[in-house]
Structure formats: C-alpha cells, structure tokens
Amino acid sequence: MNETLIAVLGSTLEAAASGLFEHLGVNALITEQLDPVKHDIACSVGFASPTLRGSLTLTAEQNFVSACRPLEVRSGEADAADISDWMGELGNQLLGRFKNRLISHGVIVELGTPAVLYGFQIQRHSGRLPLACVRQVRSESGTLMIYIDAHATPDFQMLEPDSDNQAMPEGELALF
Amino acid sequence: MSKKVIVIDDSQTVRQQVGLALTQAGFQVVEAVDGKEGLTTIQNTKDAAMAICDVNMPRMNGLEMLEALAQAGSKLPVLMLTTEGQPQLIERAKKSGAKGWIVKPFKAELLVAAVKKLTAA
Numbered sequence: 001m002n003e004t005l006i007a008v009l010g011s012t013l014e015a016a017a018s019g020l021f022e023h024l025g026v027n028a029l030i031t032e033q034l035d036p037v038k039h040d041i042a043c044s045v046g047f048a049s050p051t052l053r054g055s056l057t058l059t060a061e062q063n064f065v066s067a068c069r070p071l072e073v074r075s076g077e078a079d080a081a082d083i084s085d086w087m088g089e090l091g092n093q094l095l096g097r098f099k100n101r102l103i104s105h106g107v108i109v110e111l112g113t114p115a116v117l118y119g120f121q122i123q124r125h126s127g128r129l130p131l132a133c134v135r136q137v138r139s140e141s142g143t144l145m146i147y148i149d150a151h152a153t154p155d156f157q158m159l160e161p162d163s164d165n166q167a168m169p170e171g172e173l174a175l176f
Numbered sequence: 177m178s179k180k181v182i183v184i185d186d187s188q189t190v191r192q193q194v195g196l197a198l199t200q201a202g203f204q205v206v207e208a209v210d211g212k213e214g215l216t217t218i219q220n221t222k223d224a225a226m227a228i229c230d231v232n233m234p235r236m237n238g239l240e241m242l243e244a245l246a247q248a249g250s251k252l253p254v255l256m257l258t259t260e261g262q263p264q265l266i267e268r269a270k271k272s273g274a275k276g277w278i279v280k281p282f283k284a285e286l287l288v289a290a291v292k293k294l295t296a297a
Contacts, residue, residue, distance in 0.1 A: 023281050072284070073192050082189065089187040092232065093280055096259025100279070103262060111260075113186065113234050167261030168279050173286050174266065175276040175293065 001132060001152055008105070008158055010133040013148055016097035017137060019170065020090075026068045029138045037136075037143050039122045041065060041083065043091035046112035047099065051157075053109075054132065054150035056095045058087065059122045060142065065090065067141035080118075088114035094146070100167035106159040178204045179225035179295050184214035184241070185257070186233040190280075194228060194257070197284035198291060211236030215244055218252055225295040226275075228287075231258035231265065239265065242272040253294045257282060 014030050021028040039059035046055045066078040069086050078086075091114040099109055124131075124147045132150040136143055168174065181203050183194045195205040206221055208214040210233040218227055231238040238256060245252065255276040256269050266277050275294050278287065 020281075069189060070193050070281075072196050073189055085188045089189055092187070093259050096232075096261075096280065100259075100261040108262060108264070111232050113232055167263070168266060168277065169261065170259075170279045170281060171283060171286070173276060173278045173290050175290065176270050176274065 001150065005152070005156075005158055006132055009148060009150060010135075012101045013098055013133050013135060013146060016094055016101055017135065017146060020094055020097055021068065021137065021139075023170070024068045025071060026139050026141075031136050031138065032134070034134065034136050034145075035138075035143070037061075037145060039143075039145065040118060040120060041087050042117045042119065042122045042124075043087045043114050044117075045091045045095045045114045047095060047109040048112075049107065049109040051153045051155060052107060052150060054148060055112075056091060056098065057124050057147040057149070058091050058094070058144055059124060059147075060087065060144040064137075064139060064142035064144050067139070084116045084118070088116045091116075097170060098148075100170070102158075103167040104161040104163070104165055106157065106162065106165065178202050180204045180206060180221065180223055181291060181295070182206045182208060182214065182217055182221060182224050182227040184208040184211065184217070184227060184233075184238065185230040186210055187230075190230070190257075193284075194287065197287055201288045201292070203291065203295075210234050211238055211241035211244075214238075214241050218245065218250065219248070224252060226253040226255065226291065228255050228257050228291070231256060231260050231269075239268055239272065242269055242274055246273045255290055255294060257287070 208217040253275040
C-alpha cells in the first residue's frame with residue numbers, strides 16, 4: 001500500500017475518531033505518538049470490498065470504555081457486560097464513520113460484526129505486513145489504541161473526494 | 177394506552193439508550209437482539225405500532241429482516257437506526273418498505289420526533 005493511500009486512510013480515521021469522541025463528550029487527544037499502554041479489553045471488526053479488505057482493532061483500558069458510554073446510561077456502575085457491549089459498539093460506530101468517509105473517495109466496503117476480548121496487557125501484533133494506520137486516543141480516563149489493518153489489490157483506487165457522492169451524515173434523519 | 181415500539185439492536189447499550197428516550201416520551205418498548213429475533217418479535221407482537229432496527233447484526237441483519245417482513249406482507253413501519261450512511265443501503269431499505277433512516281449516533285429528540293410521526297396514524 002503506497003504512502004499517499006496510507007496518509008488518506010490515516011486522516012480519514014482521525015476525522016472519524018475525533019467526531020465520535022466529540023459526540024460522546026470525551027475530551028480526547030488523537031495522536032500518532034504511541035505511549036506504552038496496559039490494555040485489558042479489545043475489539044475487532046472486519047471490513048471488505050472486492051479491492052480492499054482488512055480490520056479495525058481497538059484496545060483500551062476498561063476505565064476509558066466505561067467513561068465514554070453514552071451520557072444517558074452512564075449514571076450507574078458499569079459491569080463487565082456493559083463495558084464489553086460498549087466496546088463492541090465503539091468499534092462498530094468508529095468503523096461505520098470510517099466507512100462513511102471513504103464513500104466520497106469511491107470506496108465502498110461492507111462491515112462485519114464486532115468481536116470483543118478481555119485479557120491482560122493486550123498488544124496488537126502486526127504480523128508480516130505493516131499496519132495501515134495506528135493512532136492513540138488519550139483522555140483523562142485512560143487510553144485507547146486504534147489499529148487499521150488494510151490490504152489493497154493492485155487495481156484498488158481511491159478517488160479525489162466527490163461532493164456528489166457522500167454518505168448520509170451521522171445524526172441525520174431521513175423519512176420516506 | 178401507550179404505543180408499543182420494538183427496538184432491534186445487538187448492542188444492549190443502544191437498546192437501553194433508545195428505550196430510555198422512548199419510555200420518557202410515553203412509549204412502551206419491547207427489545208430484540210438481532211434480525212432473526214426481531215422478525216419473531218414483530219410477528220408475535222400484534223399490537224406493535226412500529227419497529228426501530230439496526231443494520232449490521234449477527235444471524236440476520238436489518239435489511240434481510242426488512243425483506244423478510246415485506247415478503248410476509250407486514251405493514252409495520254420500520255425506522256432504521258445504524259452507523260451505515262451508504263446511499264445504496266438506504267435505497268435498498270426504502271425499496272423493502274422502511275419508513276426512515278437515522279445514522280448513529282443519534283439525538284434522543286430527533287429519534288422521538290421520528291417515532292411520534294411514524295406512529296401518528
């Protein structure tokens with residue numbers, strides 16, 4: 001995957017993450033500087049198109065996940081099931097935003113459903129191929145890592161953004 | 177008597193969020209965890225006023241559920257609530273009889289306004 005494509009995927013991911021955490025009321029810094037982390041929960045969701053396929057993986061401290069649950073449900077103490085459920089939904093909403101931003105570049109992927117894992121000092125191993133993008137999200141409640149693993153076929157194309165080819169924006173309603 | 181809304185989403189947090197918004201607005205809520213359970217719940221809840229349904233779910237997704245409902249001749253209004261904003265998916269839902277589409281994350285006021293409009297008849 002070439003550097004231009006990696007840069008576009010990286011900026012697309014940052015825009016998606018920044019919008020999501022802003023909506024959740026989390027004062028988050030999204031950075032390429034990766035401080036060491038001790039994460040105990042992870043989530044992975046796959047995506048695929050005929051020319052691009054890969055996955056989004058999140059790892060985090062449970063405190064981070066608990067603190068960014070929607071305000072309406074945040075009042076009570078979150079148990080493991082609540083945190084696990086929200087970690088999966090975070091992966092789903094972040095990948096959804098990422099996908100929606102790729103549509104204007106002529107890239108349409110289908111999304112899988114999230115798998116959530118618990119562990120101890122969870123680390124994402126990149127394997128033999130380099131990851132397309134890695135970002136760290138820092139808030140007062142801890143950190144979250146975002147990894148995008150993407151592999152493109154030689155005929156994969158990412159077009160200049162087209163304002164006539166946009167996804168429906170987050171938070172909008174259309175009635176038929 | 178309060179109107180009954182079926183909320184179909186694989187995330188318990190989202191079901192809780194939607195449920196809180198709707199119960200505070202005077203609606204009664206019945207939950208289902210995926211399209212397959214949603215289909216059964218809709219068929220078994222004859223007095224439901226409408227359903228709210230996610231798209232990406234295990235076992236049966238929301239669009240497959242809509243298509244199954246259309247085949248069964250259901251007239252229950254369905255509002256899609258999803259992270260997806262892809263125009264082709266919205267068109268597919270519309271063709272299968274969906275009455276609306278909201279891209280997550282949602283604002284409670286907007287959701288309640290849409291539900292009131294779709295259950296007004």
